[in-house]
Amino acid sequence: MNLNKILKNTFIILVVSLVLTACATKKTSTSSSVSGQMQGDTYTGTDTVKELAKGVPDRVFFATNEIVLTTASRETLRKQAAWLRKNSDINVVVEGHADERGTREYNLALGERRANSAKDYLMTYGISSDRISVLSYGKERPVDSGSNPLSWSKNRRSVTVKAN
Amino acid sequence: MLFRYLFILLILLPIKVFALIEVDITRGNLNPLPVAVSPLDIDKNSKDNFKRILKKENLGSEISAIVENNLKQSGLFNPLNKEAFLQEPDIANLKPRFEDWNLIKAQALVTGKVTFIDEKLRVEFRLWDVLAGKEMMALAFTTVPSNWRRVGHIITDKVYERLTGEKGYFDTRIIYISEEGPKTDRIKKLAIMDQDGFNNKFLTLGNELVLTPRFSPTNQMVTYLSYFRNLPRVYLLDIETGKQEVVGDFPGMTFAPRFSPDGKKIIMSFAKDGNSDIYTMDLENRIVERISNHPSIDTSPSYSPDGKYITFNSDRSGYQQIYVMNSNGKNIKRISFGNGLYGTPVWSPRGDLIAFTKLHKGKFYIGVMRTDGTGERLLTENFYQEAPSWSPNGRVLIFYRESKTNSKGEGFSAKLWSIDLTGYNEKMVETETDASDPSWSSLLSN
Amino acid sequence: MPEKTVKKIETKKETKQNPEKVVTEVKQVSEFEKKDIFDPSDIAALIDKSKVESAKTNKKLDKITQDQDKEMDFAGLTLSEEDALKAQIFGCWSIPLGLPFNEDLLVRIKLQLKPDGSIIKTEILDHARMNRPGQAFYKVLAESALRAIKLCQPLRVPSTGYERWKDMQLNFDAREMLEG
Numbered sequence: 001m002n003l004n005k006i007l008k009n010t011f012i013i014l015v016v017s018l019v020l021t022a023c024a025t026k027k028t029s030t031s032s033s034v035s036g037q038m039q040g041d042t043y044t045g046t047d048t049v050k051e052l053a054k055g056v057p058d059r060v061f062f063a064t065n066e067i068v069l070t071t072a073s074r075e076t077l078r079k080q081a082a083w084l085r086k087n088s089d090i091n092v093v094v095e096g097h098a099d100e101r102g103t104r105e106y107n108l109a110l111g112e113r114r115a116n117s118a119k120d121y122l123m124t125y126g127i128s129s130d131r132i133s134v135l136s137y138g139k140e141r142p143v144d145s146g147s148n149p150l151s152w153s154k155n156r157r158s159v160t161v162k163a164n
Numbered sequence: 165m166l167f168r169y170l171f172i173l174l175i176l177l178p179i180k181v182f183a184l185i186e187v188d189i190t191r192g193n194l195n196p197l198p199v200a201v202s203p204l205d206i207d208k209n210s211k212d213n214f215k216r217i218l219k220k221e222n223l224g225s226e227i228s229a230i231v232e233n234n235l236k237q238s239g240l241f242n243p244l245n246k247e248a249f250l251q252e253p254d255i256a257n258l259k260p261r262f263e264d265w266n267l268i269k270a271q272a273l274v275t276g277k278v279t280f281i282d283e284k285l286r287v288e289f290r291l292w293d294v295l296a297g298k299e300m301m302a303l304a305f306t307t308v309p310s311n312w313r314r315v316g317h318i319i320t321d322k323v324y325e326r327l328t329g330e331k332g333y334f335d336t337r338i339i340y341i342s343e344e345g346p347k348t349d350r351i352k353k354l355a356i357m358d359q360d361g362f363n364n365k366f367l368t369l370g371n372e373l374v375l376t377p378r379f380s381p382t383n384q385m386v387t388y389l390s391y392f393r394n395l396p397r398v399y400l401l402d403i404e405t406g407k408q409e410v411v412g413d414f415p416g417m418t419f420a421p422r423f424s425p426d427g428k429k430i431i432m433s434f435a436k437d438g439n440s441d442i443y444t445m446d447l448e449n450r451i452v453e454r455i456s457n458h459p460s461i462d463t464s465p466s467y468s469p470d471g472k473y474i475t476f477n478s479d480r481s482g483y484q485q486i487y488v489m490n491s492n493g494k495n496i497k498r499i500s501f502g503n504g505l506y507g508t509p510v511w512s513p514r515g516d517l518i519a520f521t522k523l524h525k526g527k528f529y530i531g532v533m534r535t536d537g538t539g540e541r542l543l544t545e546n547f548y549q550e551a552p553s554w555s556p557n558g559r560v561l562i563f564y565r566e567s568k569t570n571s572k573g574e575g576f577s578a579k580l581w582s583i584d585l586t587g588y589n590e591k592m593v594e595t596e597t598d599a600s601d602p603s604w605s606s607l608l609s610n
Numbered sequence: 611m612p613e614k615t616v617k618k619i620e621t622k623k624e625t626k627q628n629p630e631k632v633v634t635e636v637k638q639v640s641e642f643e644k645k646d647i648f649d650p651s652d653i654a655a656l657i658d659k660s661k662v663e664s665a666k667t668n669k670k671l672d673k674i675t676q677d678q679d680k681e682m683d684f685a686g687l688t689l690s691e692e693d694a695l696k697a698q699i700f701g702c703w704s705i706p707l708g709l710p711f712n713e714d715l716l717v718r719i720k721l722q723l724k725p726d727g728s729i730i731k732t733e734i735l736d737h738a739r740m741n742r743p744g745q746a747f748y749k750v751l752a753e754s755a756l757r758a759i760k761l762c763q764p765l766r767v768p769s770t771g772y773e774r775w776k777d778m779q780l781n782f783d784a785r786e787m788l789e790g
Binding site: 109 | 507
């Protein structure tokens with residue numbers, strides 16, 4: 001084989017592989033914009049999130065059947081705690097929720113657990129237990145009526161609401 | 165080949181002695197039993213009186229229609245078309261011509277008579293075995309005219325019991341949660357209806373969230389969860405007086421309430437600081453007793469009919485499973501071991517089975533298992549269904565289903581469904597509105 | 611486990627204090643307890659009708675059994691005779707759907723037959739079981755078997771060898787159908 005042919009073939013191979021990787025990259029980037037809303041099973045997006053105060057998100061999200069606080073959740077709760085320390089006359093209700101993929105009564109208990117998980121974390125930042133009451137809604141108050149994993153992940157939440 | 169040898173052998177045997185021939189009949193048809201329900205006979209005077217009082221043209225036909233509908237809905241009987249009936253109700257009740265009924269293939273016949281007497285409703289009815297040409301049963305009773313629908317249900321219970329050997333479940337009511345509105349903003353009301361869907365009544369107005377109602381064994385009281393004033397607590401409601409009261413004075417959410425079989429206690433879950441345990445409260449002396457004590461979620465308790473045991477839902481193993489313990493909380497044993505999550509255990513009134521909800525690989529199942537956890541049988545599968553409740557004869561389960569919504573989040577509905585223990589006769593239970601959380605009463609005439 | 615008691619259906623008294631509840635006094639009302647309302651002449655009419663039909667079936671049986679003539683001299687039904695009878699009764703037996711499928715669902719019925727296959731007498735073996743507490747379903751099962759036999763009259767019996775099969779026992783077992 002002469003040099004020209006080798007060069008030509010290499011060139012073709014290079015171009016093809018570049019195109020292929022480009023396609024591959026494109027694929028990953030589209031899927032990450034969807035999965036950018038979820039990390040594993042936990043919702044990480046901002047859709048449905050309201051502000052308790054400026055720069056303070058009002059809610060944290062959970063994985064299926066879980067009450068564990070993710071890093072993002074803990075950051076949100078730290079902001080809430082900071083705001084509560086600054087506004088010591090405000091009391092809050094932490095509302096716990098579950099998605100619809102479980103039995104009703106168990107979900108009421110799970111919602112209560114999630115709310116307490118958030119409350120306990122707020123308390124580690126010096127907020128008195130007297131200022132935080134807990135209310136579980138189980139699966140009764142979904143914010144998203146969809147029947148898919150993304151909708152469900154938005155419903156697995158603990159929301160901090162001003163009580164007074 | 166072997167048969168040929170036997171054949172030769174048999175030739176040599178004496179042939180005069182004949183062994184009794186036995187033929188095994190192991191097959192038949194599993195079709196509902198054809199039954200003819202004749203309109204009840206009613207004399208003109210009674211007919212006019214009932215029309216005046218109840219606004220019903222022909223009470224005899226109205227009552228027999230209830231019997232017919234009940235028998236049909238049970239899935240075990242096939243009530244035959246009245247157009248084909250040859251005998252008039254009055255004659256049929258006195259002396260049926262069995263050939264006539266046999267002609268239309270009826271195997272059993274129900275006849276009777278309704279009379280207005282002393283301002284009361286008197287009914288007598290008979291059940292006939294058409295093929296044997298014999299009367300199987302004859303009963304009479306008297307009641308107030310406004311109870312005319314119950315008369316139809318009581319007759320059905322008697323006929324059903326005589327023809328199946330099991331107690332009926334027709335003179336009963338169902339309490340449930342009526343639902344309306346979008347999924348994200350549901351209006352829920354406590355509702356009650358006869359088992360056949362009639363006499364529907366709302367017991368709350370829809371101003372606060374209400375959930376998971378249960379009948380007391382006396383059928384006069386109901387317990388349920390209400391979010392009145394945003395405080396989720398278990399309440400007691402007297403159906404007749406309308407009087408409501410909070411159960412106990414708990415410093416936190418109480419939920420998942422049921423009555424003990426003697427009606428004297430309420431058993432429920434109490435949630436505090438992230439932990440849900442099972443408690444009872446005596447309705448007379450108001451003494452509260454803690455039954456379970458574990459950092460896990462313990463909920464959905466259900467007594468055995470003799471009151472000696474409790475089955476409940478706990479995630480102490482890491483996931484929702486079903487447990488059984490003594491009614492004092494001791495001797496806790498896990499009984500569910502299949503793949504998936506288990507919830508809502510309910511002990512059958514017959515004491516032999518526990519019904520439950522199971523979630524596995526994204527699908528919901530209603531199933532039953534023996535009280536030691538063996539013999540697990542799944543009866544039906546769906547996108548979402550849960551919370552079975554037993555008919556008082558331990559034969560039929562009522563539960564609820566929710567539908568999937570479309571990509572826009574629309575099309576949500578919740579409906580009551582029922583299924584026979586054998587897996588037969590799965591059907592929707594009609595309700596005026598969407599419905600969930602059904603609970604079956606015991607027989608009203610007990 | 612709750613006790614299952616068989617209630618006598620004849621009388622039932624109910625006392626209620628609750629005003630809403632039905633005031634019911636359920637009692638036996640039948641004038642027919644003792645009387646036999648069954649008219650024997652009606653059966654005669656049925657038999658006349660069935661004679662015509664049995665003539666037809668006998669013709670069929672003759673054809674089938676010609677090759678098995680030798681076996682006719684021996685005890686027992688031939689396979690084809692048994693199959694024919696079974697098939698007939700399978701079609702007549704309405705198995706009550708309400709039966710508990712995890713119990714013993716065998717009822718044995720002894721028959722005395724006429725040469726044309728009509729029934730002279732039936733006898734339920736295990737008769738005592740009919741009224742045993744907790745076994746109410748057995749009565750229901752037995753009645754369904756009796757109805758099947760009545761419905762199927764005249765039974766599909768062999769055209770010859772009457773001495774051989776004039777006494778027969780049918781073993782009705784619902785287990786297979788209900789378990790499956």
